[in-house]
Amino acid sequence: MEPVFASTNQGLRADRQLVPREGWRWTKILCVLGTLVLLTAVVGRTEAADDASPTDAIGRLIIDGQRLCTAFVVWSSARRGAEGFGGRTTVYEHWLATAGHCYGGKLVFQQGSQAYEARVIGFSGGGTNGFDVMVMSFVTDRPLPALEPAFGEYPEVGDPLMLVGYGSRALMMRVGPLVRYDERGHMEIRGYASRGNSGGPVLIPGTRRVVGIGIETTLDKPEGASFIYCILAACAVKPPYVAAHIDRLKGIASFH
Numbered sequence: 001m002e003p004v005f006a007s008t009n010q011g012l013r014a015d016r017q018l019v020p021r022e023g024w025r026w027t028k029i030l031c032v033l034g035t036l037v038l039l040t041a042v043v044g045r046t047e048a049a050d051d052a053s054p055t056d057a058i059g060r061l062i063i064d065g066q067r068l069c070t071a072f073v074v075w076s077s078a079r080r081g082a083e084g085f086g087g088r089t090t091v092y093e094h095w096l097a098t099a100g101h102c103y104g105g106k107l108v109f110q111q112g113s114q115a116y117e118a119r120v121i122g123f124s125g126g127g128t129n130g131f132d133v134m135v136m137s138f139v140t141d142r143p144l145p146a147l148e149p150a151f152g153e154y155p156e157v158g159d160p161l162m163l164v165g166y167g168s169r170a171l172m173m174r175v176g177p178l179v180r181y182d183e184r185g186h187m188e189i190r191g192y193a194s195r196g197n198s199g200g201p202v203l204i205p206g207t208r209r210v211v212g213i214g215i216e217t218t219l220d221k222p223e224g225a226s227f228i229y230c231i232l233a234a235c236a237v238k239p240p241y242v243a244a245h246i247d248r249l250k251g252i253a254s255f256h
Contacts, residue, residue, distance in 0.1 A: 054203065060196075061107060062108040069196065070165040070166045071102070072201045073095070074135075074146060075255060076094045091140070092139065092141070093138075094146070095255075097249055098198070107120070122135055133213055149249065150246055157180055158178060162203045163176075164200050186243060193237065194217075202214060217242075218238050218239065
């Protein structure tokens with residue numbers, strides 16, 4: 001393959017010799033102007049991503065084409081992609097966070113009309129010792145807005161917290177005070193979460209800082225009744241809902 005590229009380069013060099021010096025001056029000027037325009041467009045798109053609304057980092061997670069959860073971008077970085085015309089391209093890798101029980105065979109992150117197939121980096125189930133959180137990733141050719149994980153930041157009882165998640169197809173926001181940290185270290189928040197809210201970010205209101213991930217709802221079940229009762233009677237949900245702290249993500253993925 002190497003002689004082919006060498007031959008091509010030689011041909012270009014031979015063509016340059018046929019271009020008058022004045023023509024080359026204008027060619028260089030046009031190249032510089034084109035580069036400046038391209039850089040301005042890239043910087044503009046990056047700044048637009050940084051200034052975007054926090055909800056622009058949140059989307060629906062479609063699991064195996066059926067079940068729905070909420071997922072959100074917690075980390076993005078640029079890296080060199082595949083070799084293309086004029087050199088390597090730049091691609092952007094994004095990490096998503098959601099509830100671990102949202103794990104499925106095929107996971108699609110959807111924001112408006114855009115859909116991205118995500119791959120799982122790591123997850124923890126919701127068992128006795130599990131955190132019920134999951135980290136995924138997907139790649140795009142442009143930067144996307146991300147939320148800010150508030151690692152090591154633990155709200156105090158009574159502090160207001162906001163859950164953002166999809167109830168059916170609508171993005172819903174509910175604010176309620178932190179009730180307590182339970183025996184597992186999960187946060188109980190005075191509010192309720194509906195189907196589809198699983199995995200939604202728990203934000204400090206008015207900021208992009210995420211302190212938790214919505215993982216459980218509380219069923220309005222009579223004391224002592226079995227869960228079969230709720231299957232027959234269709235128990236409604238009631239406050240509080242439970243969230244795993246964002247620090248749980250560090251147990252399954254390495255953030256830099």
